[in-house]
Amino acid sequence: MIHSMTAFARAEQTGTNGTLTWELRSVNHRYLEPHLRLPDALRDLEGAVREALRNGLSRGKVECTLRFAEDSAGKPLQVDRERAAQLVAAAESVASLIKHPAPLNPLEVLSWPGVLVADAADPQALNKAALSLFKQALDELKQSRSREGHELAKLLNERLDSIDGEVAALRELVPQMLAMQRQKILDRSAELQAELDPQRLEQELVILAQKSDVAEELDRLSTHVSEVRRVLKTGGAAGRRLDFLMQELNREANTLGSKAFDTRSTQAAVNLKVLIEQMREQVQNIE
Secondary structure (H helix, E strand, C coil), rough: CCCEEEEEEEEECCCCCCCECCCCCCCCCCCCCEEECCCCCHHHHHHHHHHHHHHHHHCEEEEEEEEEECCCCCEEECCHHHHHHHHHHHHHHHHCCCCCCCCHHHHHHHHHCCECCCCCCHHHHHHHHHHHHHHHHHHHHHHHHHHHHHHHHHHHHHHHHHHHHHHHHHHHHHHHHHHHHHHHHHHHHHHHCCCCHHHHHHHHHHHHHHHHHHHHHHHHHHHHHHHHHHHHHHHHCCCHHHHHHHHHHHHHHHHHHHCCCHHHHHHHHHHHHHHHHHHHHHHCEEE
16 A cells, blocks of 8 residues: 555543643655654653654655643642742843833742743653554544545556556557558649659658657556556555566656647647646645
């Protein structure tokens, strides 16, 4: 099964120390590119989180955000006296530069980040809980990528069916179109009342047939379609291989268009290019 690179997952857990929340967002990217946003108290998790991502995903830009809402209810408050003293000293230094400074409000000192603290949670237990919750969120993200990959495979197979239909229809039309082209040349010659050397005429018709021969392009299109189906069925990290196959399909469609000598073959080439472009856009999201 193939996997999309676009997904979202969220996991939340409330414990005795507060609430941990992970949010994971992934979008398409050429390589695996993680972006982590962790609270300062949980920075030690970064290495383990990156390793879990490398083991679980192959490609994609993944944003991982961890929030920790600490539950301080019922816990005794403590003042970081050293930090408060530094803050007061800094305020007095600035006040000395002002002619009539306002008195320093103790509540403003207490509201400064890091001055008023509650009993800190056990960092090891908190890290363990956060990492376990991350793995849960990562599993949910992978399941979401898998579900979307299944839908992408269905869309791609529908386009492949359409390409097969265009190729089969064009195969049947080629002999008819060549016969019509031959007849046009003969009719044009009759209109001009020109005596054409039959051997020269046959040579020109052979050259026209060679220039208009698209059997090779049609065969290659069918081969590439079969390979795309095989890759989709095999699954795994197939995005780069599928992207290469889209380039090859597009190359054959371009050659087919350059050889077109009938409005029907021109329209078939255009239809093929539209289908291939639709597939290429979807392939960009596959891992």
